[in-house]
Amino acid sequence: MQVRRRWPVDAAAGLLFALAAALLTHRLWPGPAGRALALNPSDQALDEWFLAYATRAYRGDFSLVTGMLNAPEGVNLLSNASLIGMGLLLAPVTLAFGAPVTFSVLVAGNLAATGTGWYLLFARTLGVHRAGALIGGAFAAFAPGMVSQSNAHLHMTAAWLVPPIVWCVVRLAHQTAAGPRTVRTGLLLGALVAAQFFVGEEVLFLTAVTLALFTVVFVAHARPSPRVAAPFVLGLGLAAGLAAVLLAYPLWLQFHGPQSADGGVFLPSYFSADLYGFTAISPLSLAGDDGAARLVSGPAEYTTFFGAPLLLVVLGATVWMWRRPAVVASAVTAVVLFLLALGPFVVVDAEATAQRGPFSLLSGLPVIESALPTRFALAAIPLLAVILARVVDAAITQTETLRLLVPVAVVAALVPLAPAPLPVVDRAPVPAFFTDGFWRVYAPEDGVVVPVPLPDPRDPDAMRWAAATGARIATPQGWFIGPYGKDGAAAVGVYPRPTSQLLQRVARSGAAATVTDKDRQTLHKDIAYWRAAAFVLDVRHPQAGALRQTMDGLLGPGERVEDVWVWRAP
Structure with a gap:
């Protein structure tokens, strides 16, 4: 497809994602100040305070430890999911229309921007057929886990910088000699990492873990030429160096500054995935099973509800494309993340067992101790999206007999997971x-x-x-x-x-x-x-x-x- 003909198609895809996100959140829009997400109104109140606080930067107040909450002792914004990056970015919207409107924009905008980012990565960088890219992008943005986290966990759905981060890593991996391009890409990657830190630090952590696992499996399977190692390592080194410089003070402030706190707040055993949850359909999906809610800690943590049909399709696609290193690496990494999501002890059908999970080996480690095991499954969503995009691309471009059957099978597995509009409730107006x-x-x-x-x-x-x-x-x-x-x-x-x-x-x-x-x-x-x-x-x-x-x-x-x-x- 010629470059001049790509933009209308890509723009249409982006518009489609925006429309889907608007439909998902449409119940908020008649009056954002008088409505709240029914499944998590408390976190919404907190998010709106953070968004309002970010507008103080436009008045010259850039404090990351503030006494405006928990007066007079204050709070450390970096020890909280304080939406700093998103708050600064959309501060003009907050000043003009209020924090509830900005919150509603972000609930929808995070999903639309994330889907568009993955679509462009699949279509433009990985060369996937537009149909496969559209399916992969849609799943990456609107998978049950992402929809579930949209219940006021904006720091978890703000994953729209992840595709550019992956693009930088892919770009470095395709270079056979170090040069100016390596330097530029490495520095861009470092800047994106720093930006994602302020947009959503937990997403950055999960992205780093996923890319590290993926790289190890990919190298073991593909055994790339040693020539790519030097520019790849140089680029990553530059990225790490720049990110370290930019984030040195914020990280010190987060872990050692005023009002910083040691350890995690939430018990890993409570926020762990149930083994049955992987085959369940999210209650927030059109074909949802309300009974599945008992398998998780709350409606914002339906992170593993992929459904049996989708898992079978992914398994079949992996077996069919087992010679492709990217597909195998995606599948193996997803399995590892699934195992970590099970937490310190395996839970089956809401009953704890004595069987330890892999996460128990990591308990007590710095940073890991604050992680919620179930959210490792969120990092697997883009990996499954890669497999879905690749299998649709392979069926359409490389076969005659499967070019229709495979896309239909993929869509059929995804239809039960299609999200229903997020439920809302009326709330008292601010005096x-x-x-x-x-x-x-x-x-x-x-x-x-x-x-x-x-x-x-x-x-x-x-x-x-x-x-x-x-x-x-x-x-x-x-x-x-x-x-x-x-x-x-x-x-x-x-x-x-x-x-x-x-x-x-x-x-x-x-x-x-x-x-x-x-x-x-x-x-x-x-x-x-x-x-x-x-x-x-x-x-x-x-x-x-x-x-x-x-x-x-x-x-x-x-x-x-x-x-x-x-x-x-x-």
């Missing part, structure tokens, strides 16, 4: 007190406004109030990862202050507290600790009456301002 700027009368810029009750990992929705101001006010507590476990280990959230505990009890029970002088004295200590300017209660809170009565007892009668009650801190 006009924040969206319309009334807060400025009661708190200075960057001042601390205390929501009543305070946000925590179980209910972080009040973090949206600060997000609606462009993170111009600070919030105590919240949903984040910090050094609040035993001996400074990583933990989710912070232990609440006494006043926060009091307000939480009222919110849970619906009964106003009998306020004592001791409670008032404790409140003043907490106000001094938080450096609070004001306390705010949404009049629509289900327990607004009891909470207002309690706050009146603590600070005296509050002020009704628009749709909130406000108490100035003394």
